Amino acid sequence: MNLRQTLLLLLLVLVPALVTAADHAPAAPVPTSVDDLVSLFNPDIFALDAQGQAVHGMTNAFTSPASDIAREVSANNNFNISIYLPFLILPELMLLYIIFRFRDRKDGRKPATFMGNHTLEIIWTAIPCLALLAVVVPAWNLLWKMELPPADKERALIVEVRGKSFAWDYKYQQDGISIGQDVAGGQEPLVLENGRAVILNITSNDVNHAWWIPAFGVKKDAIIGRYTNTWFTPDTLGVFKGQCAELCGQGHGIMFISSVVVTPEQFTLYRTLQRHRNDTVKLWNELSPAAQGNQETVTQLVAKYLEKGDSPDRRLALRFWIASNYSSVARLHQEKLKPAQVVELGKSRLALVDKLLAAVH
Numbered sequence: 001m002n003l004r005q006t007l008l009l010l011l012l013v014l015v016p017a018l019v020t021a022a023d024h025a026p027a028a029p030v031p032t033s034v035d036d037l038v039s040l041f042n043p044d045i046f047a048l049d050a051q052g053q054a055v056h057g058m059t060n061a062f063t064s065p066a067s068d069i070a071r072e073v074s075a076n077n078n079f080n081i082s083i084y085l086p087f088l089i090l091p092e093l094m095l096l097y098i099i100f101r102f103r104d105r106k107d108g109r110k111p112a113t114f115m116g117n118h119t120l121e122i123i124w125t126a127i128p129c130l131a132l133l134a135v136v137v138p139a140w141n142l143l144w145k146m147e148l149p150p151a152d153k154e155r156a157l158i159v160e161v162r163g164k165s166f167a168w169d170y171k172y173q174q175d176g177i178s179i180g181q182d183v184a185g186g187q188e189p190l191v192l193e194n195g196r197a198v199i200l201n202i203t204s205n206d207v208n209h210a211w212w213i214p215a216f217g218v219k220k221d222a223i224i225g226r227y228t229n230t231w232f233t234p235d236t237l238g239v240f241k242g243q244c245a246e247l248c249g250q251g252h253g254i255m256f257i258s259s260v261v262v263t264p265e266q267f268t269l270y271r272t273l274q275r276h277r278n279d280t281v282k283l284w285n286e287l288s289p290a291a292q293g294n295q296e297t298v299t300q301l302v303a304k305y306l307e308k309g310d311s312p313d314r315r316l317a318l319r320f321w322i323a324s325n326y327s328s329v330a331r332l333h334q335e336k337l338k339p340a341q342v343v344e345l346g347k348s349r350l351a352l353v354d355k356l357l358a359a360v361h
């Protein structure tokens, strides 16, 4: 190999990958209708469109990164591929060339045989070493960044993530909000604020699990008696799906994870709705098909709910939770009723609550 060929090879080896530009979604307004709020904060992650395709499909860090970490992991992966690829392609091209160029031409010529070439040996040792160095430095920096707390940790949202066979519980440490399973036993999504870093303190109640949402570029083990930590800054609005990534038992395959990234204004509203959630439970129980919803009791419960505090937020929270709970029940259709019937029942019950809310001053 002459000097020109060596330089060409070096150039190919050190070609940096193009970093995909971040595409930020435009700010979405806070929905005003209860139905829109339910589809925002309590999306049906199994919903199918008219063509039978998943409405909220699983996305990944390489084709659709949705956090700073995912973008860096994706860019780092592209860079590494650009370094590795010449090692995969060039020897194959060289092999094909040699097979053709030095084929047996049946003209009686003897093949040349020789041993040892110091220059060549130095070159083929130095190039892989340089390539490894080129890969190691950015990868090390990224791994280091992922292990350390985020730069703006004072502003970060801190969430305790607790795996259990076979679901996840989330505790928003600063707001004292605990979520996990909805009224129908379905997994609730982790609601996150766009552009605000989130620190996850992950643990388990029983066996080993792993919290993994590919689009966020994050996967971390959940181990009993120990906290593992990870962080990322979501930068794309929408619904993101994940899955427990540690074989944990019979229900492992259905140990889903979902997250909804919302605007800061929507997140403020979400916290408000969560704060009034517990107070809506009695009313919900009375409205559920099993309790048949005795209107007199419901009237009393609405009055009692508003006695504890009567504000537009609190009224909205009551209407939201009634609608959201019906949506969860209809989705998992654990009742004997068909989902469409549950939706109809939900609408009539919500109308009843609306009527009572309007009547109580």
Ligand SMILES: [Cu+2]
Pocket (backbone or CB within 6 Å): 208, 209, 210, 244, 245, 246, 247, 248, 249, 251, 252, 253, 255
């Ligand atoms: Cu699992």
